[in-house]
Amino acid sequence: MGKVALVALVGQEDKGVKLPEGAYIEHANLPFRHHENRYDVSMHGFIRHLKINKLEPSELAMDLLVIACTMFGADTLVKRKRYSEDGWTRIIDLYIPVSDVAKWNGQKDNLQNIFKFLTGDVWTIHFRDRSGIGFLLSPKGRLQRYGMGYTTDTVCLFSGGMDSFIGAIDLLENGTRPLLVGHYKSRDVSEFQGSCGKALEVAYPNLKPVQVSTHISIPKIYALDKPLFIEGEGENTERGRSFLFLTLGGICASSLGTTSKLIVPENGMISLNIPLTPLRVGSHSTRTTHPFYFDLMQNLFDALGFGVKIKNPYQFKTKGEMLIDCKNKTLVVNTETMSCSHPSGRYDGVGKNSHCGRCVPCIIRRAAFNASGEQDIFPYRDDIFDAKGLDASKADGADVLAFKYMIAKVKKNPKFLTAAIRTTGALGENVDGYIDVYKRSLQEVDKLITPVKLK
Secondary structure, eight states, X not given: OOEEEEEEEESTTOOOOOOOTTSOSEEEEEEESSSSSTTSOBOHHHHHHXXXXXXXXXXXXXXXXXHHHHHHHHHHHSOHHHHBSSSSOBEEEEEEEESOHHHHHTTHHHHHHHHHHHHOOEEEEEEEEOSSTTOOOSOTTSOTTOOOSSOOSEEXXXXXXXXXXXXXXXXXXXXXXXXXXXXXXXXXXXXXXXXXXXXXXHHOXXXXXXXXXXXXXXXXXXXXXXXXXXXXXXXXXXXXXXXHHHHHHHHHHHTSOSSEEEEOOOOHHHHHOOOSSGGGOGGGSOOTTOHHHHHHHHHHHHHTTOOEEEEOTTTTOOHHHHHHHOTTXXXXXXXOOOOOSOOOOGGGTOSSXXXXXXXXXXXXXXXXXXXXXXXXXXXXXXXXXXXXOBOTTSHHHHHHHHHHHHHHHHHHOTTHHHHHHHTTSOOOSOOHHHHHHHHHHHHHHHHHHTTOOBO
């Protein structure tokens, strides 16, 4: 369909750029601290957390926040159905003001590769100098009376899901007091981030971790002033959201000291996220914590001098093994975490947010409890074990069917996994560890869904 462009405006003096005439079928501005009101990208909550905890990121780090928000804005606002030739791949140009154009031009290829890997789109980034002499985004030097109250070199991403909850528990059990960083799109998950954080405070009163839970909102109506650009509710695939999440964690970690750790807890199966069927190939399956993506992000952090090392301690563990090996299983079992892809129950006539019970993350979660021998005391909206069976042609049975397809494929041809894993992204020469954890994960799922009937 042609290219679209999104122009970030940073600060009140930013007048944007003059775009080449006829180069884009649609274009719009995305303001940051431009109006200083609700029509701007809402970074104020995150910056407030930085101030309160006396975290003073560099201007390069704040540049990265603007880059991540602009990319996230484009990813959520430009509808694939309308702006792609093939129903998926969009061609998007971003125009972004930064504090150091030369530094960022040196990272342009890396950023474009990251965006393409995550979303499957074609991205081109154009950097320019910020407008306004001495304009700063970082809260550096402000409100010195505040502070975190403790010293740490560890940030743990904290989504409200079981994996991140286990990750935080294991750190605390080892005597590490992390800074917990979460991002939420809606109240569907924010309540679980809050309740899980409170549970940790109660369980570890001498190591209460500070929690940064923030919502970055993109102003759809004002930012995108072309009516076709905001058709419906925008694009809901959101493959680029993980770049924003990891950026938030990286910014906080870079503010802790010369060197720090960014812990991203995720089980090996979800991390690899091999497409379960041929119809789920490429970026149609998310790559939120894929090892190759982490390598690209690590290269970016290193080039920017962040001093942050990204680590997933559970890369080679199944979700069941994470639960079994957790140093405080009782706390995990008795705290409601949220792993579901569709937590909102309003369309099912259920007021409270809960697990649907039938999506891929729910199935893996249920398999983990089954493998650990622990009882999952929290409800699921759908009973996949219903004697009537699940309709494989509808959402109720689609993911169970996909898992059964993958399990049968691997049983018939064990070498299939070697090729399948390599299609998800570069993993180096030795993929044995990745193959092994995926096989064990499939075994956990197989034990759970063997009795599930499909019709």
